[in-house]
Amino acid sequence: MLYNLVVSEKFDVKGTINDEHVMNRRNFVVKSSAGAALMASSPSYSFSIGKYAERLKVGFIGLGARGTGQLGLILNRSDIVVTALCDIDQERLLQAVDMVTTAGMKKPATFGNGPEDYQNLLLSDDVDAVIISTPWIWHTPMAIDAMEAGKAVGLEVAGAFDIQECWDLVNTYERTRTPFMIIENVSYRRDVMAVLNMVRNKVFGEIVHMQGGYQHDLRAVKFNNGSQLYGGGVEFGAKGYSEARWRTNHSVYRNGDLYPSHGLGPIANYINNNRGNRFVYLTSTASKARGLHEYIVEHPQGGEDHPNAEVEFKLGDVVTTVIKCAMGETLMITHDTNLPRPYSLGFRVQGTDGLWMDINNSIYIEGEGEPHEWQPDTAYMQRYDHPLWKKHESESVGAGHGGMDFFVLHAFVEALKHNEPMPMDVYDCVSWAAVTCMSEQSIANGSSPVMFPDFTRGKWMKREPIFGLDDRY
């Protein structure tokens, strides 16, 4: 769940995209529009199986800790060839090239000539699909450019800055029909998938209320000593290294649920979001912001006199968001990244027949076990272990985040190879990501409710669930 991209001094430390980039991007869209128009003219345009008859040609944009982690998993696959790599940091780029050649593949093309060079990667005929794992501010423009260029997109998760960029993603997808998947790995966590299985088997009866969140002490991610990945100092921005260089600034300027999808995506799948159900509105409330300032002043490398002790962090330490769904369910989502605490996504799934919580791996199902007593969830996890996990367990060993990183990339590749819909698509992506800018708006307006756009424009009423239906992906 930790992203990492080493960025060069060319990046504005506030993460803004400069005008030059925007201009270059406009030129790029013009250049690639011929191809896009060609695609759009074919109503049933899609990736053909034949195209990947040999091996799917994948490019990577962003080769920080997260990108190289995904690269390593992709390199394990025999149905993939990595043909292109992009990062503005030459060191990361060379390291990734080495990973590819060590895996026995030929040296991929590299793109590292500044922040817009990814556009040249997208123009390559030798790339079918891209995995994008860059700082959040780049996600939407890169994904849009990739779809315009007809390169299938696997996009890492992030929150949205504005509703309009969500619409831009949706509109680009609907116009180009380029395959797009949001790489939300927690949806593939083993217990999360077993519970999906339980939900579909009505173990909990009718789902009524759920909880989830991103409760992760990121203080040593947000601050480091400028040379190591995690901790060892209280630097961020220009003096920080890796994520601390770009991610921390979001905590300086923004107050909202900055990272909703790990807690929200899995439970959204449980209630068939955008497929017979949808989010209708939310309210968000932020606590005071204390954790990051305290970390700075209490750190041996920090203190009251450290320049960063004067930074005023806008991000409330705990942001609580409540979502009402069209079918009447409520979802409570927590964002909690500034305080000392054990990692927990805090899942709770509750229906008319019982509930499950991951915090103590406990379950209660009416009529099973002792009345009013929690049971360990072990037997349920075994009984409802998802067929996908049963089938691919051995392949997932060693993959990131307890194996779930294997499954999410597996799904992207398999859906693409078989020319089938992406299991977590652009509508999933934007309905989760929109929580970020909507929560910022709600908090800024004293927790006023904010309505979700219907990004499907009504299609949610007829769309059928497709996530995790069988053992294929």
Added chain:
Amino acid sequence: MLYNLVVSEKFDVKGTINDEHVMNRRNFVVKSSAGAALMASSPSYSFSIGKYAERLKVGFIGLGARGTGQLGLILNRSDIVVTALCDIDQERLLQAVDMVTTAGMKKPATFGNGPEDYQNLLLSDDVDAVIISTPWIWHTPMAIDAMEAGKAVGLEVAGAFDIQECWDLVNTYERTRTPFMIIENVSYRRDVMAVLNMVRNKVFGEIVHMQGGYQHDLRAVKFNNGSQLYGGGVEFGAKGYSEARWRTNHSVYRNGDLYPSHGLGPIANYINNNRGNRFVYLTSTASKARGLHEYIVEHPQGGEDHPNAEVEFKLGDVVTTVIKCAMGETLMITHDTNLPRPYSLGFRVQGTDGLWMDINNSIYIEGEGEPHEWQPDTAYMQRYDHPLWKKHESESVGAGHGGMDFFVLHAFVEALKHNEPMPMDVYDCVSWAAVTCMSEQSIANGSSPVMFPDFTRGKWMKREPIFGLDDRY
């Protein structure tokens, strides 16, 4: 936490107070106004210690399961004499009389001649204080009448129907200065008091976020067979017995957090609500209502054809409320009484140095134990065991709800005897109870924020914390 008052057929099953009662009550206020005026004329009016030199004379209004439970605890005390009992159900009244005489006290006066007879109890010179444990709709009128009559009030918890009745309680208290305490027992739970001790010792650093709630499967309380206290059928209202006769109707007509204080009161004390801090606003969101209907149709005594299968329950199964406090803390409160689940008040107390949760009795304090790993809270509970519990543990054995019922009544009696402020006063009472009608309003308005009145009229800025300061009460 379960109240019980057997009500006669004279009660409107919807729990409304009929016009006749209102008229009688107006007469009563006139009758008792001479006494109230006398009190008000003395600016420093208070109960004198001398008055209770021998024994505090206590009357009980409401002798259902809850009232008789409290009566039993009071009868254990040597500083109390029970002088008056009131219930509209003769059987309950006689049973309570028997309890008193069996305890070696003389036969108390009884008041059972209809729903207004409590007013005659309040006119008795032989009563110093009353414990009120009646259906919720009677709490405010009875408490106001008692304060008007100069009888110290120990009032069981309930949610408010309207902000105005909160103000009526406050205004009556401020005018009469009759001692008033809200009998919120969970505030005295052993772990809750230990955590209070930890909060005051800054174990968690600065408090940032807390959670609590009333998560209690009440289905067998809301429905019974008309003759037993709990379960055995799907009857309520006129055909129900005990709580099912009056409490269930609140789930038919109302959608909000009907019972906030058990989850909110304890954590309100942690952040010095009304004493240097206060609740500023809340939002509430209710899930769909499924649990009670399903219970009726799936019960062996119910079914699709049972008349109650047609009842539309307005109360959402899970109601989630988020409160923002003046000092920047957020509180998340859950009301969850219609679904099968183990009992849990779901406390979480989180600060800049760590957090505690009661769900798995776990704690994490930075610098203690393994980084990022939960610890069992046992050692902390022992180390920070509250002096009050250490001193009175043996007396509390056998008292209701794990001993906490002893402590809450102990506090009422001791504060009264010593002519000291009530540890949970009228401002506490109304700021907790107001959550009910405010959450109803928020839900009815699509989770719009609702502002808390400042019931202290500014005094919260200067008032000092008094709850649980030492081992006395």
